[in-house]
Structures are given as structure tokens and as C-alpha cells.
Amino acid sequence: MAPQDTPTVDPLQVLNALPHPVVVVDREGYFAYANSDAEQFFSAGASYLRRRRLSEFVPADSPLFLLIDQVRAQGSRISEYKVDLSSPRIGVDRLVDLYVSAVPDGNGLVTVMIQLRSIADKMDRQMTHRSAARTVTGLASMLAHEIRNPLSGIRGAAQLLETAASDEDRVLTRLIQEESERIGKLVDRMEVFSDQRPVERSAVNIHSVLEYVKTLARSGFARNVRFTEIYDPSLPPVYANRDQLVQVFLNLLKNSAEASASADEPEIKLTTAFRPGVRLSVPGSRKRVTLPLEFTVEDNGAGVPEDIREHIFDPFVTTKPSGTGLGLALVAKIIGDHGGVIECDSQPGHTAFRVLMPAWTEPPEATRNPVTGSND
Known part of the structure; x- marks a missing residue:
């Protein structure tokens, strides 16, 4: 021109x-x-x-x-x-x-x-969470290799000793077996982090996932919690693995239920909304996706202590006396594997976990098989 x-x-x-x-x-x-x-x-x-x-x-x-x-x-x-x-x-x-x-x-x-x-901070925190997950991945692989074999030997030796032990010593052999099993379960949980296979994803109705998880929660750990839903019915499907989303929101609801147990009227609020999203790279790909879908789990518990707030998604960070600190680290890994973002805003009386995820988009008509309707 x-x-x-x-x-x-x-x-x-x-x-x-x-x-x-x-x-x-x-x-x-x-x-x-x-x-x-x-x-x-x-x-x-x-x-x-x-x-x-x-x-x-x-x-x-x-x-x-x-x-x-x-x-x-x-x-x-x-x-x-x-x-x-x-x-x-x-x-x-x-x-x-x-x-x-x-x-x-x-x-x-x-x-x-x-x-x-907020956008820059979300991206910074997400990169930190992914780095922490990679650290646990290496640790999980090492533990599975270095601990499983000697652990089986310890458990087997304790079982042999129990057959000839006195009643007093049998208490100790059972303790050895129980502790060996507990360590084995911890290794099993950490081994999930070493799964590097691509995530199989499809169009998922997030409201179906949240209602399913809420039903599970109400029949167990959240039977005394009041639920409030603020859903956007026009929301498009999320591009995700349904089973992994169930695991994510089951962990988040369990945390919220335990946190709000000390409140006079325990309450969990579930919110879905369409928001202008940030752009992030999908792991293992040069593709970049927008994250317009926001899902929030809020509770009225005491809140996350300020000294660990910035590290809440790091492995082994927990406020529970008997917790392992792997639940939220696994949540961060799953969301990161989907190319999404998770963040936590917390103060006394109010904690919100926000998940930003990509939306499902229909494949171009040119890529569909005209006979089967499936993608070529």
C-alpha cells in the first residue's frame, strides 16, 4: 500500500x-x-x-x-x-x-x-508448581526403585519372626509390618507423580463433575457441610480428562471440608464462570491455549497460615498433623498437565481455590470423516 x-x-x-x-x-x-x-x-x-x-x-x-x-x-x-x-x-x-x-x-x-x-503472578506461581511437581516426579521414581525391595524384605522378615515370637514381641513385629505398609502406601501415592503419559482429554461437562464430587462428599467427609452453587449454565465444556478432574475437585472439597469444620456453620461454595483467560503453553507442545473457564471452591474455614500460603502447592507442605502434603501438589500437577492454572486466595474466614482451564473447541469440519463423523 x-x-x-x-x-x-x-x-x-x-x-x-x-x-x-x-x-x-x-x-x-x-x-x-x-x-x-x-x-x-x-x-x-x-x-x-x-x-x-x-x-x-x-x-x-x-x-x-x-x-x-x-x-x-x-x-x-x-x-x-x-x-x-x-x-x-x-x-x-x-x-x-x-x-x-x-x-x-x-x-x-x-x-x-x-x-x-494477577495475571503475571498466576503464571509465576504456576511455573513454580510445575517445577515442584517435576522434583517430586524424580523423587517418586527413586523411592519406587530404592525402597520397595528392602521394604518387602523387612515386612517378610517381620512375618517370619511373628510365628516364633512371644505375645510381647508379637506386638513389635506387627508394628513393623504396619509401619512398612504405611510407607508402602506413601510410595504408592508419590508414584502417581512419575506418570508422564499424555493426558487423554475430551469435552467434559464441569457441572456434571462437580455434582458427582459433591454427592461423594456429602455421603462421607462433608456430610455436615452446607453447599452453595453458583453455576453459569451457558458454560462450554472443559477440555480435560474427567477422571482426573474428579480427583482434583475431590481433593479440593476434602481440604475445604476439613478447613471449615471449625466454623460455626461450615459452608462450601462452588462457582463456575467464563473469564478472560491468560495464555499458557501446553506441556510437551508448542501450542498455546487460552484459559477462559474458571472453577472456584470456597470455604469459610480458618484460612491458610500466611507463612505457607505461597507454598501451599509444594510437596510435603501441609497444615494437618497427620498429612503428607501431597494432595495439593498432585492437584497442581494434574492442572499443569492440562495446561491450566490453579491459585489459592486465603484469609481468616475465607479461602478460595481457583482453577483456570481451557475450553473444548469443535474440530474444524475439514478434519472430520464425512462418514463416521470422527476426526481423521
Whole structure:
């Protein structure tokens, strides 16, 4: 295309196309402009925002106002990372990166671009969880090889000794056998991590999975828990292995039921929703997938202690006196094998495990067999 034929570009359309909230603030602190993402961030339309000051949405002591004053005074650009903009107007958990710059010859106008930290943090945490799972994979293979054989010998020797032992000594031989069996079961649980086969996936109705798991929970460990469901009935199928999803949500519900047992009225809330997702690589492939499906398990328990909150999905990290710390590590591995993300937000009285997963998409018609209807 020749230069003279280049179409005219509307700057406002460019700003609206950006995947980040962008606002322009005038000298009096009023919104002069807000793009479409900013409308979502502040939960207000652009016309409404133009009649309001930024200080009505962001706490007056926020570092953002200091950045705006510095930029306006110096006519420069400033970036600030991990700034908390949480407030009653725009919600909690609003940790963001800020990019502030002065508008040239703009009579004191300042542009603020906001990048939500949650997406970057989710990706960082997911990479950590996958690395931890790989560590357990190597450990599981080593344990299976190095422990199983001598463990069988110890158990067999204890059984032989028991036949000729006195009643007093028989107590000790049975103890040896029981402890050997307990170690064997622990090795069995860890051996699951060494399974590197590709996940067989298909279109799965997540609501069917959650209702099935809830039925199991109500008949056992969660019989005294009240369940609340907030489901999006229009949700597309999730691209996953159904049996593994059952294992994931059974583990999450069991954790939530045990955590909320100390509450006056134990409650677990199950939520499904369609959210704008991040893009992550599928393990063993160059393919990248979006993760628009969000499934949440919330409870009203005491919460995860702050000192282990960032490591809750690491192997052997647990708050239970008799726990092994492998349940959530296995959950993280399964979700990671699906190319998904899991995170935990916790404070006293409220803990939420959020799972982001890829949606099922119909194969192109060209790849289907016209006779059988199956994929070629």
C-alpha cells in the first residue's frame, strides 16, 4: 500500500484496543478520558468517570497520586511496580503495575496505564508448581526403585519372626509390618507423580463433575457441610480428562471440608464462570491455549497460615498433623498437565481455590470423516 493510501488511525480506537486500563487525569484530578478496559476496572462508564475525581476510586494516600504529581512537575515518565490500588469502590486484590506519563503540551494532563499483577503472578506461581511437581516426579521414581525391595524384605522378615515370637514381641513385629505398609502406601501415592503419559482429554461437562464430587462428599467427609452453587449454565465444556478432574475437585472439597469444620456453620461454595483467560503453553507442545473457564471452591474455614500460603502447592507442605502434603501438589500437577492454572486466595474466614482451564473447541469440519463423523 502506498503511503498516501494509508488509512487514518483514530488514537482513541488504539487506546480502546489496548488490553490494559488507560485513563487521562486533568490538573484538578478529574478523569479526562477512560478506555474500555478502564471502564471495567473502575466498574463505571466513561461518561460517569468524566464527572468524577480519581480520588473517589483510589485511596487518597495511594502512591499513584505521588507519581502523578512527580510526572506533572517533571514532564517525564515513571513506572511503579506492585502498587496496591484496593479500595471499597474498585474491590480488593488490586495489585497492579503503573505506567504514568505526562501528555506533551496537555496543560497538566497525565496518562496512567494500569497492568494487573494477577495475571503475571498466576503464571509465576504456576511455573513454580510445575517445577515442584517435576522434583517430586524424580523423587517418586527413586523411592519406587530404592525402597520397595528392602521394604518387602523387612515386612517378610517381620512375618517370619511373628510365628516364633512371644505375645510381647508379637506386638513389635506387627508394628513393623504396619509401619512398612504405611510407607508402602506413601510410595504408592508419590508414584502417581512419575506418570508422564499424555493426558487423554475430551469435552467434559464441569457441572456434571462437580455434582458427582459433591454427592461423594456429602455421603462421607462433608456430610455436615452446607453447599452453595453458583453455576453459569451457558458454560462450554472443559477440555480435560474427567477422571482426573474428579480427583482434583475431590481433593479440593476434602481440604475445604476439613478447613471449615471449625466454623460455626461450615459452608462450601462452588462457582463456575467464563473469564478472560491468560495464555499458557501446553506441556510437551508448542501450542498455546487460552484459559477462559474458571472453577472456584470456597470455604469459610480458618484460612491458610500466611507463612505457607505461597507454598501451599509444594510437596510435603501441609497444615494437618497427620498429612503428607501431597494432595495439593498432585492437584497442581494434574492442572499443569492440562495446561491450566490453579491459585489459592486465603484469609481468616475465607479461602478460595481457583482453577483456570481451557475450553473444548469443535474440530474444524475439514478434519472430520464425512462418514463416521470422527476426526481423521
